[in-house]
Amino acid sequence: MSDNVGVSKRVDPIQLEVLKNAFETIADEMAVIILRTSHSSIVRDSMDFSTALCDHNGQTLAQGLTNPGHLGSFYDAMRRLITQYGDNVQDGDLFIANDPYEANGMHLPDIYIIKPIFSDQIVAGWAVTLAHQCDVGGLVPGSNSLGSTEIYQEGLRLPFVKVFSAGQRIDSVWDIIKLNVRLPDKLIGDLDAQIAACSAGERGLKELIERYSLSVLFEYGKELHDYTEQLTRAEFEKIPDGTYSFSDHLDGLGADPEAIDIKVAITFSGNEVYIDWTGTSEQVKGGINATLPFTKAACFAALRSIMEVDVPTSYGFERAVKVFAPEGTLVNPSPPSACGSRAITGYRCIDCLFGALAQVVPERVTADSTGGSTLPTLAGWHDGKPFIYAETFMGVWGAAQNHDGQDGVPHMGANQSNTPIEMIEAEYPLRVERYGLVPDTGGAGKFRGGNSILREFRALVDETLLVVRSDKRTYPPHGLYGGSTGAPSWNIINQGDGDESILPATMTEPVYLQANDRFCHIMAGGGGYGSPLDRDPIDVLDDFLEGRITIGHALQIYGVVIDESTKPMIDQSATAEQRQRMRCG
C-alpha cells in the first residue's frame, strides 16, 4: 500500500465502509424500482437508465448498478440545476429535464427526474434518475432520427423545470409533455417509476440522517469522495507515464457514407490522466453528435475498466481525470447540433480509448468488440394502434491476452439486456426467424474474437417502417498483436421473392417493409489477439466441433488440418507443414 493512499485519520474507516454500503444500497434500491415497474422495453429490458444518490452539491455518492454510459454525467446536469435554481428549491419539488444544451443532458430521449432531499429546511442531498424513454416526439418514432440536422427535429426539449412544486403537481407542464410524445401512456408510466425511485432515495437518505445526523453524513460524504479519488490516483500512478494515441472511424451516415474520424490521446502523468480528443471530426449533420457529458462518461467508463481494484462510483473518481474535447466537434458539438443517436459515437469513443490503452496495459483490455450498439426501429400500425419496436443489440467482445472473445455480452459502455424473442412476438406484429452466432466471423488469433450475432425479423403487417443505426461495416473491429479484424456488420432485407438487398449501416431515410418481408442484421465479429498460427490446434479443432468455424477456415486461416474421415481429429504433420508454409508465405 503506498503512503499517500488511505482514509484520512479524521474519520472512522469502518463507519466510512458502512456508509458507502448504505449509499450504494439506496442507489440500487432506486434502480430496482425503475426496473420492476417501468413500462417500455428500452427501460425494463435494455436497462437503459441510471439512478444515483447525490450529496447536497449534486456530486454522486453512489450510482445504481445499471448503465456505465451514464457514469459521471450526472454532475454536469446537477451543477446546471443548482446554478439555475439557487435558493428557489423547496421540499416537495421535483425537476424534469432532457436538453443536452440547456440542461447538460445526454440526448432528448434520456429524461432526468430529480428530487431534492430536505432535512430541516436544508438540502441534504438529491435523488437523481435518468431513463431512456421510448419516444419523445420528433421526426421518427423512437426519437432516434439519424437524419436530423438540428436538435429541433429530435423531439420535445425540456430545460430544468419543476413538474411538482412544493408537493403540488404542475399540470400545465405534464400536459405539454403528453401532447408532444407518441406514446404518452408509456412515457408517463416510466416517469412514474422514476418518481417512485426518487421517493425511495429520499426515504433512504432521511433514514440515514435520522440515524447519523446530517453533519456526520456531510463529513463522510466528503471523505468518500476523497477516498475514491485517492484510490483512483493510486491506480493511475501504477501505469507508466506517457501519451498513448489511437485513431478510429465511424462508418458514416446514409447511403453514401463518409468516414468520420475519432482521435484520442491519453496522457498518464503521475497520478493524473488527461484525455484529449483533438483531431476528431467536426460535428456532423446527423443525429450522432455526442455531447460533452456523454464523451466524459465514455472516458470514465474506459478508465474504470482498467482499474485493478473496486473503486466506488462516487464523484471523487472524476477529479483525477481531465477531459478535453474541442468545441464544435463530434465529441463536443455546438447547439443546435442533433444528437439523438449519439450512443454509437460514445461507444466508439470507448473502443478508441481501449485501442490507446492496449498500448500500455495490453493485459487488461481486449481486442475491439462489436461496437454499436445496433439500434433497429420497426414501427407501424397494428389492430388500429401504433407500435414501436426498438432494441439495442449488443454483441461480442474481442479476444484478450489469455482467452477467447466472449459471445453474447454487452458493450462495456452499457450493460443492457436483449428483449426475449417471445416477448417481441407477443407484443409486436413481428416474427423472429433466427437468432444466433455466425461461424468464421470472429477475428482470428491465438485467441479468437467472438463470432457475429445474427438476428432476422419477418414483418407481419404492411407498411412497417424500418430504420437502423449500426456501425463497424467499413471499419470492422480491430485485432491486437497480430490478431485479425472481426467480420463486418450487415443490414440485409429480403422483399418479395428472394429479392435481397443491402441497406446502409446507418440509415438516414427509412424503408418500408410489407408483410412477409424480412430484415436481417448481422453484427460485427470481435477482433482476435495474437497470431492465428499460434493458436493451439486443439482449440481450433474444438471450434470446428462446436460449429464456430468451418473446416476450410481452420485450414486457410489457422493452418490446422482436420481429418474428417472418421472421428474428426488433427492431422499433426500436415498441420505443421501448413503452418510452416503460411509463416513463410
Added chain:
Amino acid sequence: MSFRVAADIGGTFTDVAVADSEGKLHTFKLKSTPHDYSEAVFDGIQAAAGLAGVEISSFDQILHTCTVATNAILENKGARTALVTTKGFRDVLELRRIRVPRLYEPLYIKPRPLVPRRYRYEIPERIDAAGNVITPIDENAIADLIDKLQVESFEAIAICFINAYVNADNEQLIGRRIQDSFPECFVTLSSDVLPQIREYERTSSTVINGYVGPPVRRYLGSLKDKLEAAGVQSQIMVMRSGGGLCDLEAAMNGPAHIVECGPAAGVIGAARHGARCGLDRLLTLDMGGTTAKASIVEFGEVQRAEDFEVGGGISLSGPLVMGGGYALKIPVVDVAEVGAGGGSIVHLDAGGLIRVGPESAGATPGPICYGNGGDKVTVTDANVVLGYLNPTAMASGRVRINGALSRSQISEQIANPLNQSDLASAYGIHVVANALMMRAIKTVSTYRGRDPRDFSLLAFGGCGGVHAVGLAQALGMREVVIPPAAGIFSALGLLLADIEIEHSSAFLARTHDIKLATLTQAIRRLEEKVLVELHRDRSHISFERYLDMRFVGQAYELSVPLPDHEINQADIDGLSNAFVASHVSTYGHAGEGKNAVQAVTLRVKGIALLPELEEFKQKQLTLVRNSDPQFSQRDRAVYFGPVLGEVKTPIIDRSDLDIRSRTGPFVIEESECTSLVPPDCSAALDEYGNIRIEVKAS
C-alpha cells in the same frame, strides 16, 4: 407415538433431527461425506434414532434436503445432456440475456453453457405467439435427429421450442419419439418444466432439469436402497426450493426443483415456527460458514424470488446483477445471499478499508483458530478475538479452537497496517460483516417496500446469534429472536414443512378480457396435474391459486392470490384492483393506476392436509439435550466496541434464562450455536423456547 426424522445436508455438516408426535426433539450433527452424501445421512439417522431410543425402521417419514443438484452445477458434474431447439435458435442458451453481473470488467468470462454448442440440435418446427403451428414437424427431420442423438449416447435430453408455452404439441411429439428411441434417457420438456413466456429462462430451466436429473436420481435411489437394505420402509420426502415437500418420485421427475432446498428449509422453519409463536413479521438471518442468507416472512408467508440463478456466485443486489449463473425460473423462496459467513476471508483493500469475503476458507483449512493450517483471517477469527465465541472449543467440544492464533494474525494482517489495536480491528471486521449482511436484509425488505423496523430479526445457523444484535441495531430493529435448535434450524424446518406441489401455465389476457369459463377451466386443469403428483384425492388437498399480473407494457409480474372459493365474475372484476394494491405495497406506487392490467401466468398450489402434521405444528417443541462435555467458562472478557471496551461477561446456558428479562451483557453458549447479548440489551426466554432479545438503539 410416531416418529419422523429430518436430515439436512450442508457444505460442512449434516444436521439430523428426530421428532416424536409429542414435539420432543433429538438432534445430531455430523461431518458431511462429499464422496457419497447418503453415508452421513444414513449414519446420522441411525445415531439420532439411537438418541431417541427407537429403531430406524420405526420412522414414519424421512424428510430430506440435499446439495446434490446444486453441486452438480457448481462442480460441472451433471449429466451428459443434449438440447433440442427450434431451427434458428440453437444459441439462445449461450447468448442468454446479454447482461453481465460485473460492470467495467473487460476480462469477464461468462459461465460455460451447461450444454456445449455441438450438443444443441435444431429441428425445423415453429409455433407463433398465438399458438398456431406455422411449421409442422416433418417425419424425416425426426428420423434425422434421432440418428444424430443415437451416436452420442446422452444421459439427458432437454427440449425447448419457441412459443411452446402457448402450445406444447410439437414438444410433446418430439419428446415422445425421443423417449421411445432412448427409454433409459432422462427426457424433459420446457412445456412441463416452465410453461411460461421468455425463451432463455425456459430453455435454461429445462436444461438444468436435464443436467441434474440423472445425478439426483442416482443419489436418491442410492439413499432409498441403503435405507431399504436396513429394513426401513418409511416414506422419503424431499424439500423443494419453493418450500414444500414432495415424494421421491416427484423429486426425481422434477429435479431442478430441489436446487435451493437447503436455504428454503430454513425459511420455512422460520415461517412455521414464527406462526406458532405469533411472530407476524420476521426478517430471517441464516448465517453459516460461507454465506449469510436473508429472507422475509410475513404472517407465516414466505416470499418467492422472481429471478433466480444457480451457480451465480453470491448475489448482492439481486435483479441488478443477473447473468453470473444459470437462470432457473421455478418457484424459489426468496433468499438474498452475501459472502459474509463465519469462514469468509478478510483483507484490506488498496485504500485501507476492511473487506470481507466473498472468498471463504471453507471447511478446510477453515478459520485460523481451527488450527488446521488456515492463515487467512476470517470473520470467525474476529469473533473469537472479541470474546463472542468460545476461545477453546465449539460444537460441544468437538471442534478445538485456538484463539491465540487468531489474535496474532489479526494483529499482523489487519491491526498493524491500520495502526489500530487488535480489538478495534477485530471489531471492525465484525461491523463490516454486518454492513454486508445489512445489504442482504435490505434486498428482501426495503427493496420491496418493507421497513425493517417493523420486523423482528430471527437469527439461526451456526453464526447467526453472534451477529444478530449488531445487525438489528444498524437497521433500527428492536427485537432479535433466537429460536430453539437454532444451530440445526433447517432440519427443524423440514419437520414443519407441508407436502405441496405447484404447477403453472401461461395465461395471457388483459384482466377485463378474462372469461370466467376459461379461467375456471385453466384452474381445473392445473388442479388435476397437482392431484396426480400428490397421490391424494381432492378432499385431502387444500388449493391455493395465484395469477401473476402486470401493467400492460411492464416486464415483471406480481403474483396475486385468487380467492379460496369457486371463482366468480365478481372476483374477475376485482383482479385489477387487487393487482394495483399489491403494486402499491411492493413498490410504493402504481402510477395513476389507470393503465390496463394483464394476466400472464396462472399458478395452482396443492397442499396435502395431514392432521398429524397440523397437530405437530401446534405442539410445544422440547429440545432434548445430549450431555454436553463441560468445556464452557463461567465468564470471559468480551469487547463491545470503542465506547464500552472490554467487559467481563457471564457465559450462560439457554436454560439459565426464563420469562423474566435479564440485562446484558452475557453470552449464551449452546452446542451448535452461540448468541450474544450486549450490555445495553436484555433477553428472556419465551414460552416457545425462543430467546427474545430486546435491542436498544445504538
